[in-house]
Amino acid sequence: MDIFIQQIINGLVLGSIYALVALGYTMVYGILGLINFAHGEVVMLGALTAYSTITGLLGLGVPLPLAALAGLAVAALLCMAVGYTVERIAYRPLRGAPRLAPLITAIGVSIVLQNGAMMVWGRNYHAFPNLVPERQYDVFGATITLLQVLTVLLAALTMAGLMLLVLRTKLGRAMRATAENPAIAQLMGVDVNRIVSLTFVLGSALAALAGLMVSANYSIAHYYMGFILGLKAFTAAVLGGIGNLAGAMVGGILLGLIESLGAGYIGDLTGGFFGSNYQDVFAFFVLIAVLVFRPSGLVGEKVAERA
């Protein structure tokens, strides 16, 4: 088995998930200049909601593909509702407040969501059902599962759809205009509050999909999973250049690759001193390195704003 190729494949899968979550961070940051630290918890809610829906439906004898689709739909709807509500009641009243206030609020919101989830789903790990047949394919001496293929494909399709929406539609144009200058967008007739709500709702739908994918790929869901995942996706967004959609995608994939290659080789590199359980450390090395050496991220703004 070729370790290098295998880790590339694993990295791509992980990276596509990070990218989906990172998009949520970056879209909200682009429009409001707010880092929505509660976003990771929305991913967790998506995973647990999908878990309950799918196991519940399977218990009723609903066929697996149908149950999986329903799980995704219910998770997406719930996450969209949560994203919308959080913006309305927690962030909107603080619009125009000093930046620290919404940041602290975001941390408060994540605590509320996490503990709420703990009350509903308990502290236990839940075994996530297999959503697709366990089929494997050989590529250059490594194996890729059907689930991995579907994960990457679905993530890519979703992101392509989002880019089409943002770059090619009237609504997307209004989103970009609002991100650049809300006061002027308003003069053109854009209802800025609607755009902000929409941004949260879209980001939350992506988070729900990502939550389902994480849990499907790692066969597990629990109330605490959103914290580390959110932090990593945030790292990915910063790596790509926060506020930049393409950057979030590039950053997500890159971080996934760095992590899984790092985990694959750290044992050899340190003579077995560190094991692959140090995987999480790489993300935070990356975060610190980016913040120190290139705070604007890899896909920095290239447009000169002339007076």
Place this chain on the structure above:
Amino acid sequence: MLEVTGLAVAYGGIRAVKGITFHVNAGELVALIGANGAGKTSTLKALARQLPAAGSLRYEGRELAELAPHELIRAGIALVPEGRGVFARLTVEENLDMGAYSLSGRAGRQALARGLERAYALMPRLKERRAQLAGTLSGGEQQMLAIARALMGEPRLLLLDEPSMGLAPLMVQKVFEVIREVRAAGVTVLLVEQNARLALQAADRGYVLESGEVTLADDAPRLLADPRVRAAYLGE
């Protein structure tokens, strides 16, 4: 068309506009002139509902306060803000499209096509640059774009905040030509300017704003001849 009574704007303790009264009749071009800090921008921002303001702002018989800020354009009011405010990261054509954001449906699409044609006819330079990011345009081109964008929404009342600011004389001429054409097409214009001579030459009537108060109001030719205006604003 627009009737402003006792408009007052304050920033904290600073009273920038101190209860001014003026009006703009349909079809008119009215100039509002004044020195730096006189309160011109504050007045326009209050009209565009970007600032909390006291007093009555009646537009076509209704209070502007009844409208949310994003509904103004549908009511027929467009503002070209001070410093242009084009969307630098959108292309020229996307900026123009944004100007027509409030128009929807089939009528909207027709208006959009009509507006683009008109904008490009009025300012051929914009057509050459339409796929370029607006942030890469020159200052004068950005000003043209800002005006063209405001016209895309087919406003009946156009508010212009210092369209000549920072432009070379030739570009200033061009901007004023466009303003005259817009007015000739039937759009009512409220023009804020420091360049008093040009503004009053183009205008029907004018108001002089000093430290937040209207000190003179008259027909534009009479203001141009007024010794106080000549001394304070025309450098004579």
